[in-house]
Amino acid sequence: MRIERVKGTRDFLPVEMRKRRVIEAKLREIAERWSYAEISTPTFELAELFTIRSGEAILDEMYGFRDRSGRHLALRPELTAPVIRLYVNELKMAPKPIKVYYFGNCFRYEEPQRARYREFWQFGAEIIGSDRPEAEAEIIALAYTIIEELGIDAELHLGHVGLIREILRDAGVSDAMMGRVMRLIDKGARDELMELMQSMGIECDALMHIIDLRGGAAIEEARHITAHSESLEHLEQLQQLLDYYGVGYDLNLGIARGLDYYTGMVFEIYESGDRLGAQRQICGGGTYRLAALFGGDDAPSTGFAFGFDRLAEVYHMEENEPVRVVVVPVKNEPEVLQAAIRITSRLRAHFNTYLDVMHRSLSEQLAYANAIHASYAVIVGKRELAEGKVTLRDLETGEQHKITMDECIAQLKDVVVNAVVKRGTNI
């Protein structure tokens, strides 16, 4: 009986893994340059952590289980809640703002679709301790920079739930109804929304108008409805700062979140191509107050999370096989093998180096070197040993010559350095 991979999970083969590592390295590097520090949280948590954040309904979509003492645990379905829990547990006293990033796998018990798996990876960043426009602008700019540096063609949609909420409150929507109304706005369910508003006896033409508008016109409209709005000022400051950063975005006040703790801006990034099918969103972010829910202070945070697998799906990486060197002992005689191992060890201090473990003949070893697309062969035989040299063979051109090990290492270093310059990596 063959054991199959579990539904919605994936195996990553070397080519795919190499690509993922390249992307991951870029993401980390960018975050570090922006002065964010990495944190990591456990793969499973108390299930409560996630139900507090998202409601009991998500229990159906989590991998939950009980441990021996009966605690209800769950594989993390996302990373924002664990990060804020970590803040409350460990970092409350750290100087604000706290800037962190994270990368990790998450689990959701859903039907797999294109670019949607049961185990998936998220990369995200948070600023904890500020919900000022400056913090929001930085977070958006960071997400934008990631997209740019990865060379992904995407559009950034910016909204502001604070403003929408304010307008709704002014119009007479009660706190109790707010969540439901916001969810409908988020879904874009116009008819249902109008029905609900009418049933509450609330005039909603203006609101409907605003959430349909895009760009500056929405701001104009909002200004007419709520003359003295803090949120509006806040949004305008944010826009100003985004201009300073040179971030391109589409304003869309129809972006909402169904959950109450989102307080300020929200944004989403969509990939422009069609490689993701219906799952075009590659990033979501916003400003929220979650720490108090986990027993901490009421620190505001702003952050985002990228769907790493979707980034990997749309990221174009040039074929970049690493420069590999194969050491080829000519005969399986003790002295030749001994020399080969010594030479291999020297090469391994610098290069990706392969040595036969199949007891193969010279031609078989070269055939294998070819099969794994190695770049160079270092041939070691009695003739070379007698002269204290090795034969360095370029497997692409077939050229070869006898040189000393020092020369050999120097030449290979040249090649690897050039390869790194040319494509940025020798992974």
Place this chain on the structure above:
RNA sequence: GCCGGGGUGUGGUAGAGGUAUCCCUUGGGACUGUGGAUCCCAAGACCUGGGUUCGAAUCCCAGCUCCGGCCCCA
């Protein structure tokens, strides 16, 4: 939870009732100090379980799973 389309060696395929084709792959051998060749040998598949039938990869049912979509999306 729902809808549509698929599952044949590692991968790609042929096969439309008579236990499987070809390519590729892998291991061994020939050759033994120069590789993508050639030749020989070997290994490897009908998603699973029922049903129909003398006989099922093929037809029927159920399940699993993959691809795409709906719902959902913290």
